[in-house]
Amino acid sequence: MAVLVLVEHGEDELSRQAIAFASGLGEVEALAIDGDASGWPVERAHVAEGMDSYAPGAWARALEEVIDRVAPTAVVAAGTNRGNEVLAYVAARRDLPFAANCVSLLAQDSAGGASANGGESLTVTRVRWGGSLLEEARIHSSLPLLSVAPHAVPAAEGAGSPEVETFTPELDESDLLVQVAEHVDEVSTGISLAEAKVVVSGGRGVGSADGFGIIEELAAQLDAAVGCSRVVTSAGWRPHTDQVGQTGTKVSPDLYIACGISGATQHIAGCKGAKKILAINSDAEAPILASADYAVIGDLTEIVPAITAELRKARAP
Amino acid sequence: MRILVCVKRVPLTGGKMVLTADEQSLETRHLGFTISPHEECGVEEAVRLVEQHGGEITVLTLGPPEAEEQIRETLAIGADRGILLADGGEEWDPQATAAAIVAEAGDFDLIIFGNESADSGNYQVGIRVAHALGRPVVTGLKGLSIEDGRARCEQEVAGGRDVYVVPLPAVVTVLEGINLPRYPSVPAKLRARQKPVEAKTPERPSSRLEKLRLVVPPGQGKQAEILGQGPDAAPAVVEVMRELGVA
Numbered sequence: 001m002a003v004l005v006l007v008e009h010g011e012d013e014l015s016r017q018a019i020a021f022a023s024g025l026g027e028v029e030a031l032a033i034d035g036d037a038s039g040w041p042v043e044r045a046h047v048a049e050g051m052d053s054y055a056p057g058a059w060a061r062a063l064e065e066v067i068d069r070v071a072p073t074a075v076v077a078a079g080t081n082r083g084n085e086v087l088a089y090v091a092a093r094r095d096l097p098f099a100a101n102c103v104s105l106l107a108q109d110s111a112g113g114a115s116a117n118g119g120e121s122l123t124v125t126r127v128r129w130g131g132s133l134l135e136e137a138r139i140h141s142s143l144p145l146l147s148v149a150p151h152a153v154p155a156a157e158g159a160g161s162p163e164v165e166t167f168t169p170e171l172d173e174s175d176l177l178v179q180v181a182e183h184v185d186e187v188s189t190g191i192s193l194a195e196a197k198v199v200v201s202g203g204r205g206v207g208s209a210d211g212f213g214i215i216e217e218l219a220a221q222l223d224a225a226v227g228c229s230r231v232v233t234s235a236g237w238r239p240h241t242d243q244v245g246q247t248g249t250k251v252s253p254d255l256y257i258a259c260g261i262s263g264a265t266q267h268i269a270g271c272k273g274a275k276k277i278l279a280i281n282s283d284a285e286a287p288i289l290a291s292a293d294y295a296v297i298g299d300l301t302e303i304v305p306a307i308t309a310e311l312r313k314a315r316a317p
Numbered sequence: 318m319r320i321l322v323c324v325k326r327v328p329l330t331g332g333k334m335v336l337t338a339d340e341q342s343l344e345t346r347h348l349g350f351t352i353s354p355h356e357e358c359g360v361e362e363a364v365r366l367v368e369q370h371g372g373e374i375t376v377l378t379l380g381p382p383e384a385e386e387q388i389r390e391t392l393a394i395g396a397d398r399g400i401l402l403a404d405g406g407e408e409w410d411p412q413a414t415a416a417a418i419v420a421e422a423g424d425f426d427l428i429i430f431g432n433e434s435a436d437s438g439n440y441q442v443g444i445r446v447a448h449a450l451g452r453p454v455v456t457g458l459k460g461l462s463i464e465d466g467r468a469r470c471e472q473e474v475a476g477g478r479d480v481y482v483v484p485l486p487a488v489v490t491v492l493e494g495i496n497l498p499r500y501p502s503v504p505a506k507l508r509a510r511q512k513p514v515e516a517k518t519p520e521r522p523s524s525r526l527e528k529l530r531l532v533v534p535p536g537q538g539k540q541a542e543i544l545g546q547g548p549d550a551a552p553a554v555v556e557v558m559r560e561l562g563v564a
């Protein structure tokens with residue numbers, strides 16, 4: 001029995017994770033939107049052609065056509081903006097349940113099995129609270145729709161040699177009503193928070209917008225990006241683009257330095273992908289210490305400049 | 318312009334997730350409650366649109382009776398009236414949530430959702446409501462403006478912004494950062510007490526996305542190695558940075 005995976009060109013790593021996840025449910029077939037699908041590690045690739053700019057309704061229509069042709073046992077996508085959006089469209093159109101951001105499969109019950117509703121069901125673990133909590137959930141449906149939380153499973157490796165079938169989905173006007181009409185380029189300046197090797201982040205303990213001067217100086221010494229907590233953005237000290245957390249940016253640096261940040265679960269949701277976390281906090285009981293690898297206890301306004309000075313000293317000829 | 322904003326009451330968890338004994342919910346006895354930052358920004362966006370174009374804002378929540386507190390907070394920001402749908406003490410799955418909202422969502426020019434709810438993060442209620450109403454929906458907005466009966470919607474994407482233009486009536490889902498919400502003034506909080514909140518009790522259908530139990534993920538409860546106290550710890554910090562290859 002086939003499982004259908006929506007793969008996204010440009011999101012190769014997350015799409016391969018979705019393929020790996022789906023392979024636990026059956027033989028994987030992929031739907032790709034335009035482009036060369038010959039490298040995906042799947043049995044068969046369906047390529048929807050002539051799809052111009054992104055239109056979620058059109059992608060969903062393409063997915064529905066393949067669903068009708070292949071009759072898969074489940075449909076899987078990466079938990080990206082588009083993956084989640086397109087599956088939600090299919091879910092809405094077909095009145096099917098959709099479980100977003102799954103991390104593992106628990107059990108599959110066929111008709112008449114353990115399912116409380118009597119029908120077929122699939123049990124999964126999915127993330128809540130941006131990853132701070134997990135939920136075991138049963139999807140009551142003969143066609144479960146699932147997206148896979150980023151970095152929950154290792155990606156399927158290698159180049160496949162799928163049979164490639166192209167088709168042109170039959171779209172109507174309503175499928176194209178919501179469509180990217182324009183792309184505005186924005187040149188990003190400085191080091192990208194999401195990709196930085198080191199992030200120096202400040203919270204309420206930094207005290208003010210001006211207080212971030214010492215955070216920026218330390219960041220400059222380390223070629224690091226500057227991050228912050230939500231308290232800081234809500235106060236208008238830093239722009240929201242600097243916010244790390246559940247409703248901000250998710251970071252995965254080698255080192256995350258949290259200065260004057262208490263360690264609320266919603267903040268940790270954004271930085272727990274860091275290899276190491278160093279907390280600088282005046283409170284030896286702050287919750288962040290239970291998420292950090294290293295800590296310095298004391299006043300950040302003294303500690304942060306001292307670290308900067310020590311780095312400068314070490315670099316001086 | 319008539320605008321509906323949908324918000325969900327969630328606990329304000331601190332540094333730790335603690336479950337009730339039956340593993341069905343978070344232990345909230347000592348916690349405050351709030352709504353998602355995305356939804357806060359949704360309310361602020363509605364208030365700004367009405368300041369600019371005139372109109373009226375309704376805020377809807379499906380939750381326990383105590384969720385009136387969250388509605389009142391949005392009324393203090395500038396919403397005009399509230400609808401409180403009683404959830405009967407249990408969380409509703411996203412399909413059921415959408416259906417309950419659809420029943421109240423008839424004649425609004427714009428319906429604003431969060432991109433995802435803070436707790437369950439289903440990424441779908443807004444899209445389901447839009448589909449049931451036959452309206453366009455644009456998700457994950459970081460920019461919104463209304464002109465000549467059309468909504469210009471901006472998403473942040475790699476390398477810039479994607480722009481969508483859809484006719485009203487429409488549905489949008491927004492992200493924190495689309496604006497910086499205001500703090501309510503004391504007089505606004507007092508006025509909010511007088512604004513109407515209508516309570517209703519819809520029937521809860523069975524869940525097709527059924528929560529079986531909650532699990533706290535492993536990895537909470539590390540013990541940080543204390544490198545030192547105060548500025549004297551700087552050399553030890555730099556030493557660690559060297560070991561990690563970042564200094």
Ligand SMILES: Cc1cc2nc3c(=O)[nH]c(=O)nc-3n(C[C@H](O)[C@H](O)[C@H](O)COP(=O)(O)OP(=O)(O)OC[C@H]3O[C@@H](n4cnc5c(N)ncnc54)[C@H](O)[C@@H]3O)c2cc1C
Nearest residue numbers: 203204205229230245246247248260261262266282300435
């Ligand atoms: C749904 C939802 C989503 C959220 N999303 C996010 C998010 O994306 N990102 C986020 O950050 N938050 C988010 N939050 C908010 C989060 O719950 C916390 O309120 C927030 O992270 C706290 O920020 P903080 O640590 O800077 O402030 P506080 O919790 O006030 O902590 C300040 C810390 O600074 C320390 N300190 C004070 N002075 C000094 C000093 N001189 N030197 C050293 N240490 C000092 C204190 O000991 C304390 O530990 C979200 C909340 C909800 C409900």
Ligand SMILES: Nc1ncnc2c1ncn2[C@@H]1O[C@H](COP(=O)(O)O)[C@@H](O)[C@H]1O
Nearest residue numbers: 323324379430431433434439440441442
């Ligand atoms: N119980 C609820 N009451 C009101 N609005 C809700 C509720 N649940 C979800 N929503 C809205 O739907 C959005 C998306 O939720 P979800 O699909 O659960 O991620 C939220 O940000 C809210 O705007």
